[in-house]
Amino acid sequence: MSKTPNSVPDLDPALNMRVQQFYFHEAQMLDDKRFRDWLAMFDKSATYRVPIRRTMPPRERKVEFSSEHDLSIFDENYRDLEQRIEKLETGKAWAEEPPSRTRHCITNVRIWRDSENLLVRTNFSVFQGRFDRDTHYFFGERHDVLKESDGTFGLSLSSRLVLLDHTTLEVPSVSIFF
Amino acid sequence: MNDDLRNLVDFERGTMSARIFNDPDIYRMECEKIFATSWLFLCHESQIPKTGDFFSTYMVEDPIVVVRQKDGSVAAFLNQCRHRGMRLCRADHGSAKAFTCPYHGWSYDISGKLMSVPMEECYGDKFDKEEWAARRVTRVESYKGLVFGCWSDAAPSLTEFLGPAAFYLDGLVDRLEGGTEVAGGVHKWVIQCNWKMAAEQFVNDMYHAPITHVSAVAAFMSEKYDAAEQSPDARDGRQWWTPQGHGGGYFTPKNSANPPMWVEDRSRKWLNETYDEAVQRVGALRAGRTSGHTTLFPNFSYLGGVNTLRVWHPRGPNQIEVWSWGLVDKKAPEDVKQAFRRGVVRAFGPSGMLEQDDGENWGQMQVIMRGQKARDTQLCYQMGAHLNEFDVEGAGPHVGSVFADRSARNFYTRWLQLMTAEEALA
Numbered sequence: 043m044s045k046t047p048n049s050v051p052d053l054d055p056a057l058n059m060r061v062q063q064f065y066f067h068e069a070q071m072l073d074d075k076r077f078r079d080w081l082a083m084f085d086k087s088a089t090y091r092v093p094i095r096r097t098m099p100p101r102e103r104k105v106e107f108s109s110e111h112d113l114s115i116f117d118e119n120y121r122d123l124e125q126r127i128e129k130l131e132t133g134k135a136w137a138e139e140p141p142s143r144t145r146h147c148i149t150n151v152r153i154w155r156d157s158e159n160l161l162v163r164t165n166f167s168v169f170q171g172r173f174d175r176d177t178h179y180f181f182g183e184r185h186d187v188l189k190e191s192d193g194t195f196g197l198s199l200s201s202r203l204v205l206l207d208h209t210t211l212e213v214p215s216v217s218i219f220f
Numbered sequence: 221m222n223d224d225l226r227n228l229v230d231f232e233r234g235t236m237s238a239r240i241f242n243d244p245d246i247y248r249m250e251c252e253k254i255f256a257t258s259w260l261f262l263c264h265e266s267q268i269p270k271t272g273d274f275f276s277t278y279m280v281e282d283p284i285v286v287v288r289q290k291d292g293s294v295a296a297f298l299n300q301c302r303h304r305g306m307r308l309c310r311a312d313h314g315s316a317k318a319f320t321c322p323y324h325g326w327s328y329d330i331s332g333k334l335m336s337v338p339m340e341e342c343y344g345d346k347f348d349k350e351e352w353a354a355r356r357v358t359r360v361e362s363y364k365g366l367v368f369g370c371w372s373d374a375a376p377s378l379t380e381f382l383g384p385a386a387f388y389l390d391g392l393v394d395r396l397e398g399g400t401e402v403a404g405g406v407h408k409w410v411i412q413c414n415w416k417m418a419a420e421q422f423v424n425d426m427y428h429a430p431i432t433h434v435s436a437v438a439a440f441m442s443e444k445y446d447a448a449e450q451s452p453d454a455r456d457g458r459q460w461w462t463p464q465g466h467g468g469g470y471f472t473p474k475n476s477a478n479p480p481m482w483v484e485d486r487s488r489k490w491l492n493e494t495y496d497e498a499v500q501r502v503g504a505l506r507a508g509r510t511s512g513h514t515t516l517f518p519n520f521s522y523l524g525g526v527n528t529l530r531v532w533h534p535r536g537p538n539q540i541e542v543w544s545w546g547l548v549d550k551k552a553p554e555d556v557k558q559a560f561r562r563g564v565v566r567a568f569g570p571s572g573m574l575e576q577d578d579g580e581n582w583g584q585m586q587v588i589m590r591g592q593k594a595r596d597t598q599l600c601y602q603m604g605a606h607l608n609e610f611d612v613e614g615a616g617p618h619v620g621s622v623f624a625d626r627s628a629r630n631f632y633t634r635w636l637q638l639m640t641a642e643e644a645l646a
Contacts, residue, residue, distance in 0.1 A: 101314075112561070113406070113564060138576075210408040
């Protein structure tokens with residue numbers, strides 16, 4: 043898991059506002075299906091991983107999440123994410139045609155500065171609706187590394203680790219981003 | 221019921237009623253007549269290397285703990301305390317010295333033997349712990365790393381049960397010296413569909429790939445893509461089946477490893493680098509047959525090349541849990557293993573660019589079949605009825621096309637045979 047300091051997060055109101063608005067904008071890109079604009083918020087060298095979560099015995103709980111040497115739900119670099127967007131753009135990606143109605147709610151933004159980057163943890167809840175009665179919910183926490191850049195509000199995403207609160211996924215597939 | 225069943229499946233005409241996919245009575249019969257008599261995949265040996273290592277799985281809806289024993293063998297028992305029926309082991313996997321029920325504290329050793337009972341004196345003199353072991357899965361056997369369990373004494377051995385399907389399975393698990401291991405982590409997700417929809421697709425169906433997966437094929441297609449070589453309808457292929465109900469299909473390799481387009485470049489390179497060794501071990505047909513789809517009856521499927529294994533665990537007639545593993549060659553260097561893991565995740569995990577589309581189909585089929593009319597619709601299983609059958613030595617009957625319903629008709633013929641047997645057949 044990504045390391046976040048033991049200290050309490052940064053209180054700087056301007057920084058907090060800027061980072062929070064960055065995430066609200068990102069959620070809007072996803073919910074508006076502007077996936078190319080969403081991807082543009084990542085560095086070209088970005089990584090995006092969603093590990094598998096397991097129920098472990100007490101002594102082994104430190105490996106509750108699958109590592110980068112195991113299988114994951116997503117294990118992506120920038121090009122991989124772009125390839126998924128190309129799939130969506132064919133209009134024949136049947137798990138997203140008709141597209142999901144998603145609502146990404148991003149809360150509990152906590153920021154730590156390290157020497158060059160911002161380490162940010164956010165909570166999320168995502169609603170996914172399809173057709174008439176297919177509804178799914180995802181909950182979890184994102185551990186991001188943000189870099190100062192010429193991106194949205196002067197920031198870009200250089201890595202994201204998504205920790206789902208689900209073990210067995212009660213969905214026919216994961217066809218949305220977190 | 222037997223006559224009803226025979227009316228639902230008519231392969232003289234090549235038709236089958238949609239009802240077999242959602243009738244609760246049929247599902248109950250399947251549990252008794254098919255799943256209780258068949259060898260079911262439990263886990264891979266590499267998941268439980270050391271004494272006390274365990275993996276929690278299911279045989280249909282019965283929770284099972286599979287544990288490595290002190291003598292190196294593998295035992296499996298029902299994950300249920302004999303006292304009040306509580307779940308004994310509540311972790312997905314791990315290492316244990318004993319399994320202690322959290323309800324009243326009955327404690328079982330790693331073979332499932334009852335070792336201690338709190339306040340045992342309250343049961344009196346006649347209480348004998350030996351009578352109250354956890355219920356052992358009657359038979360547990362491995363085939364080249366794949367661990368299977370079976371509840372039936374009358375069933376044939378695992379090798380007999382696999383029959384000619386072992387021929388192609390060897391192309392996956394015995395391709396290189398040292399065999400295979402699974403990547404850490406098991407994908408688990410839920411599709412609201414009948415287990416046979418998934419099993420049938422993997423036993424029979426290459427036909428869906430260019431349509432269902434058109435968006436993934438477009439996204440994975442490299443600039444080097446050669447339609448004459450790689451497009452599914454331009455390639456020679458075969459479908460095969462066995463009397464046990466197993467079967468599969470593949471594009472016939474042309475002196476190459478024949479990897480599917482959705483494996484990573486490093487995996488492709490590895491399959492090519494190791495091709496000569498594979499030819500020496502298993503011959504050119506299986507060394508190159510890395511692109512195919514297979515189901516081992518009833519509910520264990522795999523795809524070569526990308527190397528995903530999966531069980532379609534039934535959850536009633538209308539739902540499955542997909543449990544999916546990624547297989548890698550044991551002797552491969554770490555970067556190759558990583559490439560195979562990534563390939564499994566990106567193509568056939570729950571977010572897999574191909575996998576996504578399959579769940580979409582099966583879920584919607586299942587919903588529709590709730591309708592009074594829709595459940596009695598006769599579905600068409602006639603494809604390839606005109607094809608000539610021929611034998612491949614060691615692998616039994618084949619037809620010379622991947623586009624056929626021959627393996628599906630065989631799958632359901634076996635299904636009907638077991639379902640209508642007076643005594644459990646197996």
